Amino acid sequence: MRKDRYILAVESSCDETSVAVIKNDTELLSNIIASQVESHKRFGGVVPEVASRHHVEVITTCFQDALSEAGLRACDLDAVAVTYGPGLVGALLVGLSAAKAFAWANHLPLIPVNHMAGHLMAARVEKELSYPLLALLVSGGHTELVYVEHEGDYKIVGETRDDAVGEAYDKVGRIMGLTYPAGREIDQLAHQGVDRYDFPRAMLKENNLDFSFSGLKSAFINLHHNASQKGEELSKEDLAASFQAAVLDILMAKTKKALKDYPVKTLVVAGGVAANQGLRERLAQEITDVDAVIPPLRLCGDNAGMIALAAAIEYKQANVAPLSLNAKPSLTFERLD
Ligand code: KG4
Numbered sequence: 001m002r003k004d005r006y007i008l009a010v011e012s013s014c015d016e017t018s019v020a021v022i023k024n025d026t027e028l029l030s031n032i033i034a035s036q037v038e039s040h041k042r043f044g045g046v047v048p049e050v051a052s053r054h055h056v057e058v059i060t061t062c063f064q065d066a067l068s069e070a071g072l073r074a075c076d077l078d079a080v081a082v083t084y085g086p087g088l089v090g091a092l093l094v095g096l097s098a099a100k101a102f103a104w105a106n107h108l109p110l111i112p113v114n115h116m117a118g119h120l121m122a123a124r125v126e127k128e129l130s131y132p133l134l135a136l137l138v139s140g141g142h143t144e145l146v147y148v149e150h151e152g153d154y155k156i157v158g159e160t161r162d163d164a165v166g167e168a169y170d171k172v173g174r175i176m177g178l179t180y181p182a183g184r185e186i187d188q189l190a191h192q193g194v195d196r197y198d199f200p201r202a203m204l205k206e207n208n209l210d211f212s213f214s215g216l217k218s219a220f221i222n223l224h225h226n227a228s229q230k231g232e233e234l235s236k237e238d239l240a241a242s243f244q245a246a247v248l249d250i251l252m253a254k255t256k257k258a259l260k261d262y263p264v265k266t267l268v269v270a271g272g273v274a275a276n277q278g279l280r281e282r283l284a285q286e287i288t289d290v291d292a293v294i295p296p297l298r299l300c301g302d303n304a305g306m307i308a309l310a311a312a313i314e315y316k317q318a319n320v321a322p323l324s325l326n327a328k329p330s331l332t333f334e335r336l337d
């Protein structure tokens, strides 16, 4: 009888410290997430130095909790996986150092995982993915369309030229006086408002799969600024609805074009912004001829469970890193041209 396989995974690329354990490549036994969001709220965004310090404070406890919730000891594990990029360098280094020390002390192989592969592979908890697949990855730091011909082979076919979608949500939210991160609240407000401000939808006429959100952000800032100079109060609901309508029109148009350019069996939509209810509604209505898979809400934001789900693929492909592995803050998939 084949022995069960257990991988422990570590994530610390931004403001969540997380450790998870996966059994036999698919079953998450634990996924401990220590969020620092309360500490960063008062600054309106993540402060890198504060993030690193919080990671140091809680990472050991996260390891212990992930193992005890899984009902395992270190000697039961087969490998340790860790996010080594992209992300904040100081934050990445905390998880990476802890994972390396743990791997060395317990004689376990170290599996390097790209954070964006983690977001994408979170979809594996929903069902076994069929290839080739296309993924729309939307988070606080990234907006990209990724073509995956077969397991583990990630290629960028389109990406943002300026802001990431989540970043645009958070900046616009700050202008509206909402707390960080603002994506969820804007999504809720948008459902109560009307798209009346006709914000720009950039790059829709261009024959490529790239995105741009900085013009939309500027249009929003200008409208808000001009109104407040005149002492006019704009409806938060309508602002949110107009902003979200523009974002979703852009995401949907580029995703549909990508599906035409790259016929695939599966569309994965993942990353923090994949929690967006408006996006989920539009995907359900408009993507009908390909199987669309979105990870459950609990696996959309940063967590080590998704890193474990991606690590299982790397482990099968014998992708093991030396203990000299360093953090790569700007790690990116190759572009397919
Ligand atoms: O993937 P994630 O947790 O962290 C990064 O890797 O960046 O994404 C966080 C981003 C934040 O910008 C947050 O505002 C956004 O995801 N977000 C949302 C929603 N929930 C979270 N954006 C739009 N609608 C939501 N419901």
Ligand code: ZN
Pocket (backbone or CB within 6 Å): 115, 119, 139, 140, 271, 272, 301, 302
């Ligand atoms: Zn992320």
